[in-house]
Amino acid sequence: MADSDMLMTVRTIADYQFGRGAGRVLFPESCEFLLSSTGRIRQVIDGGVRIATLKADTGLLTLSVEGARRLKEIFEFPVWRVCVLNDVSEFIAMGRSVFAKHVVEVYDKIRPGDEVVIVNEDDELLATGRAVLSALEMKEFMKGVAVEVRQGVRSKSK
Numbered sequence: 537m538a539d540s541d542m543l544m545t546v547r548t549i550a551d552y553q554f555g556r557g558a559g560r561v562l563f564p565e566s567c568e569f570l571l572s573s574t575g576r577i578r579q580v581i582d583g584g585v586r587i588a589t590l591k592a593d594t595g596l597l598t599l600s601v602e603g604a605r606r607l608k609e610i611f612e613f614p615v616w617r618v619c620v621l622n623d624v625s626e627f628i629a630m631g632r633s634v635f636a637k638h639v640v641e642v643y644d645k646i647r648p649g650d651e652v653v654i655v656n657e658d659d660e661l662l663a664t665g666r667a668v669l670s671a672l673e674m675k676e677f678m679k680g681v682a683v684e685v686r687q688g689v690r691s692k693s694k
Contacts, residue, residue: 546588553597554607554616555611561607561609562580567580569581588603597651601664601687601689604664608661616646616652617641617652617654617659618634618667618682619639619657621638622658625656628656628685629689630691631663631688631691632685633682634682635679637677637678639674645671651665651666652664652665652683661689663688663689665683666684667683668680669682
């Protein structure tokens with residue numbers, strides 16, 4: 537598969553997963569691809585920094601902190617965001633899970649399993665992760681993990 541075909545593939549997946557326009561912002565022409573041993577796309581790199589990983593089991597993207605930063609820039613608050621209390625910002629930035637009781641606001645269309653951007657009340661990027669609960673559950677529940685953090689802005693990638 538040529539680089540242009542791979543770029544078109546990951547852009548199409550991003551547009552499907554996050555919405556129209558996400559693919560072009562996440563993956564500029566300068567992107568490079570790390571392939572699996574079978575020749576499939578595994579990671580997308582731009583300027584030496586990982587932007588996203590293409591999961592083999594789902595065919596969807598998981599975002600790095602840089603990917604989350606790019607996604608946050610193109611969508612207005614609260615799209616694809618889970619907003620948490622400022623009081624827990626440092627813990628989330630270090631890679632700790634987001635608990636439902638700390639969620640202040642959430643994008644209404646988030647479903648369990650969705651890739652999300654985690655921000656504080658000032659819309660500052662804290663982490664990226666996978667939603668465990670739906671948006672409604674995050675708002676209503678007072679116990680339990682709402683988002684499993686993949687990578688915080690102050691943590692090493694998992």
